[in-house]
Amino acid sequence: xxxKNKERVLIFSSRGINFRTRHLMQDLRTxxxxxxxxxxxxxxxxxxxxxxxxxxxxxxxxxxxxxxxKQDLYMWLSNTPQGPxxxxxxxxxxxxxxxxxxxxxxxxxxxxxxxxxxxxxxxxYALLKELFIQIFSTPQYHPKxxxxxxxxxxxxxxxxxxxxxxxxxxxxDASLVEIGPRFVLNLIKIFxxxxxxxxxxxxxxxxxxxxxxxxxxxxxxxxxxxxQQVKEVQKIKKKGTKVLVEEDPTEVVxxxxxxxxxxxxxxxxxxxxxxxxxxxxxxxxxxxxQKKLFRTEG
Amino acid sequence: xxxxxxxxAEFRQQLAWVERLDVxxxxxxxxVSQSASASDAVDPENDFQREMSFYRQAQxxxxxxxxxxxxxxxxxxxxxxxxxEMAKSDQQMQKIRQKLKSKQEAMERSEKAKQLRAMRKYxxxxxxxxxxxxxxxxxxxLNAVKKYQKxxxxxxxxxxxxxxxxxxxxxxxxxxxxxxxxxxxRRYKNQKFGFGGKKKGSKWNxxxxxxxxxxxxxKVAHNKGPGKGGRGGKGGKKALNKRPGKRARQKMKxxxx
Numbered sequence: 001x002x003x004k005n006k007e008r009v010l011i012f013s014s015r016g017i018n019f020r021t022r023h024l025m026q027d028l029r030t031x032x033x034x035x036x037x038x039x040x041x042x043x044x045x046x047x048x049x050x051x052x053x054x055x056x057x058x059x060x061x062x063x064x065x066x067x068x069x070k071q072d073l074y075m076w077l078s079n080t081p082q083g084p085x086x087x088x089x090x091x092x093x094x095x096x097x098x099x100x101x102x103x104x105x106x107x108x109x110x111x112x113x114x115x116x117x118x119x120x121x122x123x124x125y126a127l128l129k130e131l132f133i134q135i136f137s138t139p140q141y142h143p144k145x146x147x148x149x150x151x152x153x154x155x156x157x158x159x160x161x162x163x164x165x166x167x168x169x170x171x172x173d174a175s176l177v178e179i180g181p182r183f184v185l186n187l188i189k190i191f192x193x194x195x196x197x198x199x200x201x202x203x204x205x206x207x208x209x210x211x212x213x214x215x216x217x218x219x220x221x222x223x224x225x226x227x228q229q230v231k232e233v234q235k236i237k238k239k240g241t242k243v244l245v246e247e248d249p250t251e252v253v254x255x256x257x258x259x260x261x262x263x264x265x266x267x268x269x270x271x272x273x274x275x276x277x278x279x280x281x282x283x284x285x286x287x288x289x290q291k292k293l294f295r296t297e298g
Numbered sequence: 299x300x301x302x303x304x305x306x307a308e309f310r311q312q313l314a315w316v317e318r319l320d321v322x323x324x325x326x327x328x329x330v331s332q333s334a335s336a337s338d339a340v341d342p343e344n345d346f347q348r349e350m351s352f353y354r355q356a357q358x359x360x361x362x363x364x365x366x367x368x369x370x371x372x373x374x375x376x377x378x379x380x381x382x383e384m385a386k387s388d389q390q391m392q393k394i395r396q397k398l399k400s401k402q403e404a405m406e407r408s409e410k411a412k413q414l415r416a417m418r419k420y421x422x423x424x425x426x427x428x429x430x431x432x433x434x435x436x437x438x439x440l441n442a443v444k445k446y447q448k449x450x451x452x453x454x455x456x457x458x459x460x461x462x463x464x465x466x467x468x469x470x471x472x473x474x475x476x477x478x479x480x481x482x483x484r485r486y487k488n489q490k491f492g493f494g495g496k497k498k499g500s501k502w503n504x505x506x507x508x509x510x511x512x513x514x515x516x517k518v519a520h521n522k523g524p525g526k527g528g529r530g531g532k533g534g535k536k537a538l539n540k541r542p543g544k545r546a547r548q549k550m551k552x553x554x555x
Contacts, residue, residue: 005317030385083309096386099397106376107383113320114359120322123302130310133320140317146382149319149367149374154356159342167356172375174326174360176353179385192305200301 005139010054010080012038013065021065021073023095027181028063030096031166032136033108033144035063047076047195054080061135062194065090072209075185077131078194084127085194088162088185089209101180103168105151110138111166112152119157124190124201128162129155151179160205161186321363325354444493479554 011029013021017040029035036057041050041064054062064076073093078085094101113136119129136153138145154165162185167176190201207215276282342348367374384391446454479485490500517523542550 005313079309084305097390099394102394102398104384104386104391107385110319112359112363113318114356115320115322116355117322117324123299123306127302127306127309129320129322130306133318134311137318137320147373148376149363149372150376152356152360154352154359156352156355158348158351163348163352165352165356167353169360169364169374172364174357174364176356176360190302192301198301200305 001141003139003141003143007034007061007134007139008057008059009035009061009063009135010038010057010059011035011063012053013040014043014067015040016043016070017065017067017073018070020093020095021067023097024093024181024183025065027096030107031111032138034138034142050076050078051080051194063135064195074188076195077135079131079134080194083194084131084190084192084200085197086128086131086190087188089188089206090183090185091161092182092184094180094182096180098180101178103151103170103177103179105168105179106146106148108138108142108144109146109148109150110140111136112149112169113137114152114154116156119155124187125157127190127200128187152176160203315366319363321359323355323358323362325351326358326361441493448493480551 009032011025011032013025017025029037036059038053038057041053050062050064054060060080062076062078062080064078066074066076068074073090075088075090076085077088113133115129115132119125132155149169151166151168154163154167156163156165163182164185165182166179168179169175170177186206187203188206189199189203191197192200364374480488515523541547
């Protein structure tokens, strides 16, 4: 058949990403045959430069990974010429190479996309669903694609986040094995334009990772401060309740100081005590003597 | 909100389903899991539950999509002779297989060790039991031999393996009044103290004798039963309760032998 649906996705990142992100990017490139790679973008450039890059590469979708502080990873999904774009915070990344992911699929086979029914309930989720479909589904008859459908991407909404999983279909009765990768997307904002434009939606449940870390630090500090305060209060309590007692004039009346003894200086070493081997025997002998006396008396 | 909807309307592509291959379904109902009300609130902290819900969602999608694909004549199964590049290299798959194998082996080894330990324990127990049984048999045999030597029993039945107690019934008619042979008390004492054997610990309590409450009579213990055969009541079996004199007893003994 002829390849009609001309979707091309540009997958690239900014500088400062760590190994896990790099592997995730590579995994996405292998899983999506309709993707193109590009070099790392310099952080100095503004985001709308990405639109020009995409146009140069003749791509109409883009996945851009942005790493901040070498800790936080943000992902932009965008429809480049004029369409909407969304920014996510990515967490819990597990790549294809992890040994717990035991499934495998053809390189370039078309995926089945499975969505949570919650995606149909809210307008912003519906928009995201459309974006996911257009980006992640491999066009039919793409030259690099395989005609079989042997794996499925799942997008589920739990805990206000979008969870992504990739399963291999083993049997027709829907027994599945996980291939990987897996990650969690936390929506931040949806923009009307590509990498800019007015904000269509802002996620009220989103908390920036900085905020999150700050809160953790504050809570730890608060605990410590509380402990200090409690200690201080206890100190004050101990000191505070001391009642002043007046001096009693009659106290001194019966005081008689002890007699002063003359100071004796010993010049001769005292005799050493006799070494007693058996104290009990001594005591025994003593008792016997006492008994004798007692008997003679009585 | 409206902006979103507008944007979505503009952005949405009208493609045939076969291009997009998307399915929106909730997870498959799990036969083992909780009721419908609880299944909505999948606890995200509970890893296993969460992953199972994802798995079931994927299953539902697959179960729905595969028939549709088959109808559209899109192949889903890879033929066995179709070799193509896979997403994970063969080397990677080898590593995975190795890891799984090593895990399984470790588990098997631990299982085997556990079983061996259990078997050894059991074997030891059985061995101890057998030894004890042999010693008991030896003791019984010796007792029987001694009895014969002392002339109480003139049968050499103990030499045979199996001794039945049916011999005693023949004498039942002759001495219905008295119990066969010596008194029960006498027999007990003979068994406990008589005819050689270890006597040192014979007056001590063992675990079994301590736990043995068969000689407990509730009425006697609580002082409730009829006192010593009921004074003034029927003077009943005088022969059993009233002890005959010395001469009479000896006569009985001789007669029984």
